[in-house]
Amino acid sequence: MQKSVLILGASGRFGRNAADAFWNAGWSIRAFDRRRDDLNEAARGADVIVAAWNPAYPDWAAEMPGLHARIQDAARLSGAMVLIPGNVYVYGAQTPAPWREDTPHNATNPLGELRIGMEQSYRDSGVQTVILRAGDFIDTEASGNWLDRMMLPSLPRDKLTYPGQPDIPHAWAYLPDLTRAAAEIAGQKESLPGFTDVTFPGYTLTGFEMTDMLTAVTGRSIALRRMSWLPLSLASPVWPLGRSLLEMRYLWDTPHWLESDRFDELCPRFAATPPQEALARAAGPWLKPARRRCRHHSMRRSTQTTL
Helix, strand or coil: CCCEEEEECCCCHHHHHHHHHHHHCCCEEEECCCCCCCHHHHHCCCCEEEECCCCCHHHHHHHHHHHHHHHHHHHHHHCCEEEEEECCCCCCCCCCCCECCCCCCCCCCHHHHHHHHHHHHHHHHCCCEEEEECCEEECCCCCCCHHHHHHHHHHHHCEEEECCCCCCCEEEEEHHHHHHHHHHHHCCHHHCCCEEEEECCCEEECHHHHHHHHHHHHCCCCEEEECCCHHHHHHCCCCHHHHHHHHCCHHHHCCCCECCHHHHHHCCCCCCCCHHHHHHHHHHHHHCCCCCCCHHHHHHHHHHHHC
């Protein structure tokens, strides 16, 4: 019998890629429409709910508890397992790497504490849950993440704008790989415990390594440029999102990478996309050649106008 997945946030970064991954794995896909659908009704008959709703940072405190309470209620009524794209915010700035499933959740900053509380609510809910935890996203198109909003727009000028220390490791996850793993793990629902925390190893890259890879895939000499945080600092008093971005700055100055024996157990034959290929895909929108005016066409049009 074909399994069914309800995707919340199907037009977002994780949700869009998850829809492709679950479809390719043979699942029946339901994309939730917030304007028209009732969550409890939409979840009826679903085997898995992908909880990819993600409010803006400034709205987390107000919206996150109620949002996930609704998801848990729908999962209880339907018997669905909930799969949540987790992040590394729960670990905190002082936690030494590698970060794994058994690494303590010691974050003390507001966004980190909110994520800790949200995950604990699932542990306490009785709803079967998988947290698939990953680093920063590498997407196949511009979708508002760090890479495409802050780092790659300078690529046409042969520069990679890097937000942190370029010589320390940073955790990344290529979304097609991450969501392919999500579908594979979700397919094991019947053998999973009530709560599963899985760390997705993804890529561990420094800023300098990313620059070298982009140089290789573009055939151009890409230089690393350090991003200035001053504009965010100046705007933060009147820009709530800016304050949240500053709060998470520590991740760019804290060496971290992800490891997981549990992931290897659940996905023993998983083959990751080479990071050069992932970066080439992500960089594609900034590498398209500028449209040039055809000289022959221009001359011909000029001649016709003169006549």
